[in-house]
Amino acid sequence: MSSYEFDMIVIGGGSAGLTAAGIAANFGAKTMMVEADRLGGDCTWTGCIPSKTLLKASKVARQIKDAGKYGLVDNEPEINFKKVMKHVDEVKKEVYEDADRPEIFEDMGIDVVHGKAAFLDPHTIEIQTKEGKRRAVSSKKFIIATGAKSFVPEIPGLDSVDYLTNESLFEIENLPEKLLIIGGGPIGTEMSQAFVNLGSEVTVIDMASRILSKDDPELVDILQQKLKEQGVKYALDASVEKVEQDGKNIQVHIKKEGEHFVLEGDALLVATGRKANTAVLNLEAAGVATQNGQVIVNDSCRTNQKHIYAAGDVTGRYQFTHMSEHMAKIAATKAILKFIPMKIEDDMLSWVTYTEPELAHVGKTEQQLKEAGEKFEVYRFPYSKIDRAVTEGETTGLVKIFAKKLSGKILGASVVGAHAGEFISEYAVAIKNGVSMRGIADTIHPYPSWGLGARRAADQWYIKNQSEWSVKLIKTLFGYRGEVPDFSDPDRVV
Numbered sequence: 001m002s003s004y005e006f007d008m009i010v011i012g013g014g015s016a017g018l019t020a021a022g023i024a025a026n027f028g029a030k031t032m033m034v035e036a037d038r039l040g041g042d043c044t045w046t047g048c049i050p051s052k053t054l055l056k057a058s059k060v061a062r063q064i065k066d067a068g069k070y071g072l073v074d075n076e077p078e079i080n081f082k083k084v085m086k087h088v089d090e091v092k093k094e095v096y097e098d099a100d101r102p103e104i105f106e107d108m109g110i111d112v113v114h115g116k117a118a119f120l121d122p123h124t125i126e127i128q129t130k131e132g133k134r135r136a137v138s139s140k141k142f143i144i145a146t147g148a149k150s151f152v153p154e155i156p157g158l159d160s161v162d163y164l165t166n167e168s169l170f171e172i173e174n175l176p177e178k179l180l181i182i183g184g185g186p187i188g189t190e191m192s193q194a195f196v197n198l199g200s201e202v203t204v205i206d207m208a209s210r211i212l213s214k215d216d217p218e219l220v221d222i223l224q225q226k227l228k229e230q231g232v233k234y235a236l237d238a239s240v241e242k243v244e245q246d247g248k249n250i251q252v253h254i255k256k257e258g259e260h261f262v263l264e265g266d267a268l269l270v271a272t273g274r275k276a277n278t279a280v281l282n283l284e285a286a287g288v289a290t291q292n293g294q295v296i297v298n299d300s301c302r303t304n305q306k307h308i309y310a311a312g313d314v315t316g317r318y319q320f321t322h323m324s325e326h327m328a329k330i331a332a333t334k335a336i337l338k339f340i341p342m343k344i345e346d347d348m349l350s351w352v353t354y355t356e357p358e359l360a361h362v363g364k365t366e367q368q369l370k371e372a373g374e375k376f377e378v379y380r381f382p383y384s385k386i387d388r389a390v391t392e393g394e395t396t397g398l399v400k401i402f403a404k405k406l407s408g409k410i411l412g413a414s415v416v417g418a419h420a421g422e423f424i425s426e427y428a429v430a431i432k433n434g435v436s437m438r439g440i441a442d443t444i445h446p447y448p449s450w451g452l453g454a455r456r457a458a459d460q461w462y463i464k465n466q467s468e469w470s471v472k473l474i475k476t477l478f479g480y481r482g483e484v485p486d487f488s489d490p491d492r493v494v
């Protein structure tokens, strides 16, 4: 019998913590979950849910503006921003009530405790409640799932202006007239579209030469072109020199191509990455190793301490809800059942930026494949050839698949366009289960579904593998008398 009070303590109740605690309890471990704030974490309260709800409201506004393209009348949407934000708030609460409430986890037998946890020694944590009460608890095993918060760079003057981060953005009551965003990553890009559609003037400032630097440049260009058409302005390759408050306005001083410019807005969103929540955990007491403040884990999500695992944003490895859940599943299973072979499926990493058009990716990027010296073909298929895209007036888009020429083995895929986030799941299933381009091409997909676009894109594998000599061989073997098609363009789309 263990001398510890619990078999498992999960620290943090966000996407990773909730998943890990649920799995641990399900395996019969006496489990405690400690949460400093509200169960649900970043995703429910300050991340995915509010951002996607705000984006949806903004997309509806855009549809009203652009109704003419469906034969209806273009109209200027009447935007009551307070109501929009009330709706965002209601959706957060709905998700919390449905999936994150403490009672749901208490019903699984989990001891849910509110308070901030810090290690006292490798097997004991101290929990400090909001009221200042302290309690020490011991456990045989731990999973650290304390997430991350916004990283704010040291820009002169930033501390003296009222800037926003994802933690405060979804609490604002008034629509900014001019919103400046520092950072053109997923947060900056999604929010630039949300606010421009709702009527703000938006400028994105980034020190990099392009937005969404982890995504395929060809596809990012397509998305960025759309965002520019909708009114988003960009100051890229720009270094932010200082920030100043000028009455109600905020001035951002930038240097670009050797010249100095001042951008002015009534709101400033800082979206420049994330910083792991490890400062208060006292990880030294547990002997857990970190790098740049992030908990170091191996592919089984184990730290350098055999009984302590970590999952999600606190590890700094991926910073997506689905990856936090994937890691939590591995961490909890490995911690409880030790010998089950499970590891992070890096090759299957996927993500979606939920703009309109969406931008999605799974598996290896073209750049990664080139760097690894891998031989592969790129199969492109434009949305303009997908009948459903035509009927829906959503022809801006491109499917790009990276696969082996002969076997058709899929190594990665990137899609920009409507429902790209759904497309990408088909490629994720294919990569995981070894379904080749031919396998997708030969699978019946209903007409005229979006999914049929995935099949048609896979048909390109047949097209690219056809050649003049193969047709000539067929003709000779069977005595056929037709013409040999023109194969001079290997990238022709059929």
Ligand SMILES: Cc1cc2nc3c(=O)[nH]c(=O)nc-3n(C[C@H](O)[C@H](O)[C@H](O)COP(=O)(O)OP(=O)(O)OC[C@H]3O[C@@H](n4cnc5c(N)ncnc54)[C@H](O)[C@@H]3O)c2cc1C
Binding pocket: 011, 012, 013, 014, 015, 016, 017, 034, 035, 036, 037, 038, 039, 040, 041, 042, 043, 044, 046, 047, 048, 049, 051, 052, 115, 116, 117, 118, 145, 146, 147, 148, 166, 187, 277, 280, 281, 311, 312, 313, 314, 318, 319, 320, 321, 322, 323, 324, 354
């Ligand atoms: C604006 C925005 C939009 C996003 N959109 C998407 C998206 O569309 N899709 C996607 O996949 N990902 C998205 N993400 C990323 C996603 O939100 C995170 O990857 C995910 O929430 C991380 O989950 P986590 O459990 O690791 O951390 P968190 O959700 O941050 O949970 C950590 C929890 O630990 C608690 N905690 C911290 N320290 C302690 C302590 N000492 N003791 C006790 N508790 C503690 C915190 O209060 C928190 O509740 C978005 C993020 C942002 C900011």
Ligand SMILES: NC(=O)c1ccc[n+]([C@@H]2O[C@H](COP(=O)([O-])OP(=O)(O)OC[C@H]3O[C@@H](n4cnc5c(N)ncnc54)[C@H](O)[C@@H]3O)[C@@H](O)[C@H]2O)c1
Binding pocket: 153, 182, 183, 184, 185, 186, 187, 188, 190, 205, 206, 207, 208, 211, 212, 213, 238, 239, 240, 271, 272, 273, 274, 318, 319, 320, 351, 352, 353, 354
């Ligand atoms: N749809 C999604 O899945 C989704 C949506 C939002 C956020 N997220 C997650 O949240 C994480 C954080 O998002 P993010 O957009 O804050 O971070 P990010 O790290 O992806 O992008 C930050 C951007 O800010 C720029 N930057 C950094 N410091 C700067 C400075 N001083 N001046 C000018 N530019 C600067 C960088 O060049 C980069 O382009 C993402 O990595 C992602 O994993 C996911």
